[in-house]
Amino acid sequence: MLRYTLKRLLSLAISLAIASLLIFAVIEVAPGDPASFMLGINAQEDTLAALRAELGLDQPKWQRYLSWVGGMMQGDFGTSYQYRTEVTDMIADRLWVSLPLALYALTLSTLIAFPAGIFAASRRGKAGDVGVMGATQIGIAIPNFWFAMMLVLIFAINLRWFSAGGFAGWDKGFFAAMKSLTLPAIALALPQAAILARVMRSSLLDVLDEDFMRTARAKGLSRGAALRRHGLRNAMIPVLTILGLQFSFLLAGGIIIEQVFYLPGLGRLIFQSISARDLIVVESVTMLLVFAVILVNFLVDLAYAAVDPRLRART
């Protein structure tokens, strides 16, 4: 296990290094000089030079890359060109919206998908199975931002149960904040739940064919008891992998949903920074999201290997 962990850790480090290089390179070739963007077209050449020096834009590229990466390792994401505040603080504020939203959506997705997948598997080939599978086909085809607009139309505009957008803030109390995240979380969760339910079903069906399930039935367990005690536990491994992937998808996918609901999360921060050409913020937030996704994948791999020793030998 130690050997495997070290190997994965090395590939994690390489992935992060390449990812940071790529993101830095993309931002480097971006047209437009942040200094002239901040000062406007009438700026004097010496003012521009002074600002470039202040922002560190006059240093060679490799030096800027190293100081960017070095800073991030110490939790310092640089200073926003636009607001002159620490990017770390800006991100921290926004994370308190994006992270709870992703977790909320993940919880909802699991709560919908597990019963649906188990139900479909236990009714394999019958009307219930066909119904659930048909519903998941439609769920996968629905763009989440369109679904979000429909939720707003029904539950905010017509029924007036929720507000159409905005975030109440955690200082208004837990329930007020969670309420303003409810529609966005549902919009994010449903298409994901459709995928998860299909994985749950197929994984259960694979296990149901196994010899040990027949043994469990032969020793006198009912279908339901065999499913609960032996089937589910074995079917969970692929499901957990997908859950890990979904969390990172929900964190990244939230950036579109945040646009629909005007939520002050990481997504809105990215889009505002893009339009203000505040590239250091775009760069750092992208890197943070990529880091989160790569880290979650790494943890899932480790958890997977811890549960299933066969995997350690293979890699």
Next chain:
Amino acid sequence: MNRTLILGGSLSALMVIAALMSFVWTPFDHGAMNIPEKLQIPNGTHWFGTDHFGRDMFSMIMVGARTSIAVACVAVGIGIGLGVPLGLWAAARQGGWVDEVIMRGNDLIFAFPSLVIAILITAVFGAGAVNAIIAIGIFNIPVFARVTRGGALPLWAREFILAARVSGKGAARISVEHILPNIANLLIVQATIQFSLGILAEAALSYVGLGAQPPTPSWGRMLADAQTLVSIAPHMALMPGFAIILTVLGLNLLGDGLRDALDPRLRVSRV
């Protein structure tokens, strides 16, 4: 023929026909504004209603199908054009350093949140259909490389490949003449799935203003236009939404149906 295949095929064909037909005929000029007739709900003249400029929604959706299909087509083309050769190469050099480098590179691209990178690319290099295609296409490469390699590896152990080697054919020639035809089924099924994902991705990018730019109609931007008007003109959001859902649903069903039809061993459909 199975029902999934027929239903999926019909829905997909419907969209392709709508897109092709829009080149020669649409009920109205899709760009023509007609303010007195704005925000009409679907009726006999304007089948899908009109938008806030009085433009005919049905015509816009027909032309929008063109954009969606074109973006998804080229994005899938990028994935196949680069991913399949890489996958074939990796399989031919199984276990070697080429294989290792290609597969690790794949894992790396897989680990990226595709939407975030697509937004980064389009934001930096400018919003527009071409950059959207590239951003979506890049993430198709590892998908096809993986499917190709996965399908090719077991084939390399088969007798007919051995026979081809004995007859003096090189790895590249064997890959093209013997491996590729045998994994074409897998690739066709994967292409339909990636196609539907491409349509969803294009809609999302256009929705946030990073996809096809005006005046090119696009389903995603029609939804963005509808957002502020959804309370007074819900049809503006409903119609493009249905177009996206039916297209993606059709392609997914087509993929499932093709998989079952092309590989009888998979008749019991799983995921």
